[in-house]
Amino acid sequence: MDALLAALLEALKLSGKLILIIVPLVTVFEVLRHLPVFRKAGNLVEPAMRGVGLTRDAAIPLFTGIFLGIVYGAGIIIRVAQQKGLSARDLFLMGLFLATCHSVVEDILIFMVIGGSGPAIFSMRLGLAVLLTGLTARVWKKA
Amino acid sequence: MSEPEAAGVPDTPVPGIPERIRTGLSAGVRTSRKIIKVTVPLYVGVALLKETPVLDRLGHLFGPVMGLFGLPGEAAFAFVAAFLINIYAAIAVIAPLHLTPFQVTQCGLMMGVAHNLVVEGGVLSSTGARGGVLTLCRILVCCAGGLLLRGMWHLWHAVASGPLAFPGPS
Numbered sequence: 258m259d260a261l262l263a264a265l266l267e268a269l270k271l272s273g274k275l276i277l278i279i280v281p282l283v284t285v286f287e288v289l290r291h292l293p294v295f296r297k298a299g300n301l302v303e304p305a306m307r308g309v310g311l312t313r314d315a316a317i318p319l320f321t322g323i324f325l326g327i328v329y330g331a332g333i334i335i336r337v338a339q340q341k342g343l344s345a346r347d348l349f350l351m352g353l354f355l356a357t358c359h360s361v362v363e364d365i366l367i368f369m370v371i372g373g374s375g376p377a378i379f380s381m382r383l384g385l386a387v388l389l390t391g392l393t394a395r396v397w398k399k400a
Numbered sequence: 401m402s403e404p405e406a407a408g409v410p411d412t413p414v415p416g417i418p419e420r421i422r423t424g425l426s427a428g429v430r431t432s433r434k435i436i437k438v439t440v441p442l443y444v445g446v447a448l449l450k451e452t453p454v455l456d457r458l459g460h461l462f463g464p465v466m467g468l469f470g471l472p473g474e475a476a477f478a479f480v481a482a483f484l485i486n487i488y489a490a491i492a493v494i495a496p497l498h499l500t501p502f503q504v505t506q507c508g509l510m511m512g513v514a515h516n517l518v519v520e521g522g523v524l525s526s527t528g529a530r531g532g533v534l535t536l537c538r539i540l541v542c543c544a545g546g547l548l549l550r551g552m553w554h555l556w557h558a559v560a561s562g563p564l565a566f567p568g569p570s
Contacts, residue, residue, distance in 0.1 A: 260451060261444065264496070268443035271495050272436045275488065279435065280428030287424030291414045318527070338527040348529035356524070356538045357513055357545075367491055368508030372501050377549070378508040385513075385545050389537075 271370075278366045286325065309387055310394020314341040315351045322351075326360030346397055350390050358386035435488050442481065442492035450496060469510065469546040470553070471503055482511040490515065502553055509549050514542035 302320075303313050311319065318334040338348060361379060369375045415423070449455045459473030466475050474497050482490035490511050494504065517535050525531030 260448060264444045264447035265440070267447065267496070268440040268492070271443060271492065272432075272439045275435050275439065275491070276428075276432040279431050280425065283428045283431065284421060284424030287427065288417060288420045291420065334523070335527050343528075345528070348527055349534075352524050352527070352529040352531075352534045353537060356534050357541050361512075364487055364512045365508065367487065368504060368512070371491060371495050371504055372499075373504035373508040374501060377505050378512060381509050381545055381549055382512055385541060385548075389541065 274370050275367055278370065279363060282363060282366070309354060309390040310346075310350050310397075310399075311354075311390075312343075312347060314343055315347050318343075319351055319354060322355040322359045324360075324362055326363060346399060349397070350394055353393055354386045354390040357389060358382045438485060438488045439492040442489055443496055446477070446493050447496040468550075469506055469543075470550045471506060472497070472499070475499070475503070475507065478507060479511070482515040483517050486516040486519075487511060505553075506546060506549055510542045510546045513545055514538040 300313075302316060306313060306316060306319070314337075318337045321333045338351075343351070361382065365373075365375045365378050368378060446455070455474055455477075459476070461473065462476035463473035466473050475494070478490045478493040478497070481493045490507065494507055499507070517538065521531040521535040524534050
């Protein structure tokens with residue numbers, strides 16, 4: 258019985274820590290994401306996106322996925338992908354990038370809560386995503 | 401949904417700050433509810449099982465595979481939780497196992513790449529991308545990334561503590 262209570266207490270403490278991270282994070286993102294600076298960010302990242310073979314049409318779904326995650330950003334990702342009529346190649350490259358590197362802020366913060374190294378996780382994920390997407394883009398030539 | 405739009409930006413009206421805070425908070429509360437529902441039972445379950453020989457025995461079974469990534473066999477349960485449910489489920493399984501900082505980092509990398517495969521695969525498919533291929537890619541990247549991180553970590557420690565210690569960037 259004691260063990261059960263102790264485990265329950267620890268479990269609630271862990272949940273509390275995770276919630277303390279997630280709620281402010283989502284709220285701040287929601288407030289910031291309509292700022293003009295972010296809406297214009299597409300221009301700044303264009304060279305970087307060309308490097309991994311993507312067009313700027315993919316910028317919004319890509320960045321939504323990187324910061325927010327695939328499920329939370331699903332609405333935006335699906336809507337923009339359809340409106341823009343992204344090509345199969347763009348969609349696959351974007352998907353590959355996001356598969357490796359999405360929801361970075363949230364995922365990394367919660368692993369830091371239990372003692373992981375944030376910079377190590379972030380640099381590995383970003384590095385792998387850029388490498389894989391860049392390589393695939395060079396193999397799969399634009400139609 | 402076919403209105404013309406400014407370059408690169410979906411043309412939806414921008415809600416006011418209070419409205420945005422409300423949207424953010426309600427999304428946060430929804431996520432929090434999900435976190436508690438998943439984390440508490442899993443954490444308690446694993447913590448209690450840890451007192452019995454069950455976890456140990458099953459852990460031994462996966463020991464060789466998990467060992468490739470520098471992880472203990474019990475970490476296999478965290479992978480099952482991560483793949484099928486989500487990252488919160490994985491955290492709930494990892495926390496009571498008391499892993500080393502490297503092992504937590506390793507889990508963070510591998511599970512960060514491959515988690516919630518069923519639901520996210522569905523979302524990626526509905527954008528028109530090939531969801532199945534992408535899900536396979538995630539599992540492969542997860543394994544490759546894990547091997548790479550383990551190698552790099554070993555190298556780092558060999559260099560940082562060995563006779564060839566870096567004097568540091570100058």
